[in-house]
Amino acid sequence: VKNPEILNSVFDEVKAKVEKSTKVSNSGLVINVKDGIVQVIKLKGSFLGETVWVKSQNKEFRGLVIGLREEFVEVVLFEGVSEVCEGDLVIRSESPLGILVSEKLLGRVVDPLGRPLDSENPESLFSAQDNPADFKFQALFNNAPEILERDPINESLITGYKGVDSLIPIGLGQRELVIGDRKTGKSSLLIDTIINQKETQVKCVYAMIGQKRAELARIVKDLKHSNALKHSVIVSADASQPAGLQYICAYAAVSIAEFFSKRGMDVIVVYDDFSKHADAYRQMSLLLRRPPGREAFPGDVFYLHSRILERAANTKRRNAVGPKFGSITAFPVIETQAGDVSAYIPTNVISITDGQIFLDKVMFTKGIRPAINVGLSVSRVGSAAQTKAMKKVAGTMKLELAQYREIAAFAQFGSDLDATTQSQLHRGARLSEILKQKKHAPLSLEEEVLILYAAVKGYLDDLEVSEILDFEKKLLAHFNQYHSAILLNVKLNRDITADTDFLIASCLKYFTHLYKKARAQFAIATEKTTSVESEE
CATH class of the missing domain: 2.40.30.20 (Elongation Factor Tu (Ef-tu); domain 3)
Known part of the structure; x- marks a missing residue:
């Protein structure tokens, strides 16, 4: 001075x-x-x-x-x-800096300081008539749970995406990175995961860091339309807000999640996205004249994200004495540049998390949605977080798809292929097609199991690739109408017993016969129509 x-x-x-x-x-x-x-x-x-x-x-x-x-x-x-x-x-x-939290936050949009941003009762979330026991002051910079407070991750979180739940299973309490270029469907995948929880007791917290206000309005609209906002909280610090508010947005989101978790609930937290969060911290650090490092980020940028993600855990402690809480499952989002996963922030977060879902720009451009690159995606929890039913139908899928991609890369250079290779290409093309899924159309566990069962057991092998999605749509409608008891059995037991396996196989065989028969009749009718038109 x-x-x-x-x-x-x-x-x-x-x-x-x-x-x-x-x-x-x-x-x-x-x-x-x-x-x-x-x-x-x-x-x-x-x-x-x-x-x-x-x-x-x-x-x-x-x-x-x-x-x-x-x-x-x-x-x-x-x-x-x-x-x-x-x-x-x-x-x-x-x-310390903190936020006032209660269950009244569900269904609301707030800023990182807890101030409402939606039009519904914009003045305050709390009133003098509220019971003080119903809300709590949560410090934003709490410590992560200790090692002995954590339980192994062994319960599955159903995202509603066939490709994720079968090949990259996610468990309650896991930290799974969603990474990819701009406009590859990262936010859509996570919004659908939130939508798929509306029939469960899982609460969801969505942190929007440095995003456009138009994007916030779109997400709120999608969640309202799907009736999924009532079990969700959106914490937003948009791109027009100061860097300090964007910096604490992720901490506010996980603090809200901890409130629900300590009341015995399972919670999902989405950080969209950590790239902009790191940018906001870099801006603050440079103004504070802290020494810059790689890509001008400060030296403690790794700790910035690890202290947030380490607060996600499975703390149910079923076999321990003491308080039994819920779990926090974290989904950090990273936006890459031209698919470069070796940049500073992506490599940092990859090393912190328990796996990643990589969304490929090339696959997205080709119309493969979701554009999940199975080769670069992984879940380090693995089958420990899968239900028995999903394990039985998805056990060999990842290997078959990996072989298909490898053979397909070489098959384009030559046409002389043996019968085994042609069979692998034939099966792989149908498995790849069945993993496609429309936006905002998540599936239940039993529906996923049914579709993958049909694919793995060869019921799709006689169909053209262009017919796969139509077959899937009609198969689900048929089972929901005529065989709902089988689906309910899979839902309740989360397993495919010998009796259930026999019933599914019998019903699938009958439906496949009906589908092929209807397809043949449609082809004949189309041929007659074409011949009449040509004569005229």
Whole structure:
């Protein structure tokens, strides 16, 4: 500080004016303002993560202590970035930054400070008539659960996508990265996962970090249309918000998830996306003059994401003495540039998570939706998170698809292929086609098992590739109408017993016969129509 005597006199003058109207203790003075980062002197006793209030022009703005220096304290502002100026008074709250949480948040859109952003009751989420026991103050920077508080991941989370649930199974408490280029269906895959939980007790928290407001409106509309918003909370800090608000958005989301988890519920948290979250932290760090590293990110950017993702865990502790909580399943999203997964932030998050779902731009352009690259996607939890029914039908699928991709790459260079190779290409093309799925059309576990059973057992081998999706649609309609008891049995037992296997095989054989017969009749009718038209 260049002129401490002048600053002291200014500080005492400002403090004396403010003390006339309010009692001030543990206060400081703003000496420098730069793009949402302010430097404060005389703020004794402050600590990292503390909430502070900046008084400026008869207004109060919230900020967070993010750096402690010998001469001053560094504070990042969440609001009033263009209004705070040198000489403003800063008052300590003497409490960590947090958010007020209750079950009333379900179905709402809020910012990282808990302020409602939707049109429904925009003033406040809480009223004087609320029972204090129903809501809780959650600190944003809580520690992750200890090792002994965690339980193995052994329960499956059904996303509703055949390709994910069969080949890249996800368990409750897992951290699964969703990675891919821009506009490859990352958000759509996660929105469908949330939609698929509406019949379960799983709660969902969606953190939108640095996204467009139009994207937020689209997601809210999709969830409302699917009747899935009622079990979800959306936390948004859009691209127009200060970097500080985008920085705490992910922490606010996981803190809300912890509230539900500690009440025995299973929770999904989506961070969309960590690329923009890292960009916001880089912006803050450069303004704080912290030494830049690779791609100008600060040295602690790895810790930035690991401290968030480590808070996701299965803490049910069924076999332990003590409180039994729920689980938090994390889905961080990373946007790559031209499919480069070796960039700094992608490699960091890949090393933290328990697997990744890689969405391929080339596959997306070809019309393969979801564009999941099975070769680059993996779940490190594996079959431990799969139901017995899914294990039985999907056991050999990944190997067959891998062989198909390898053979298909060489088959384009020559036509002399033996019968075994042709058979693998034939089967692989149909397996690839059956994994396609429309947007916002997630399937239940029993429906997925039925479709994959038909594919693995060879009921699709006599069909043309163009007929696969039509066959799937009519198969589901047939079973839901005439054989719903079989589907209910798979849903309740989550297994295919010998009796169930016999029933499914018998019904599939009969339906396949009907489908082929109808197809033949349609072909004859089409041929007659064509011949009549040609004669005319």
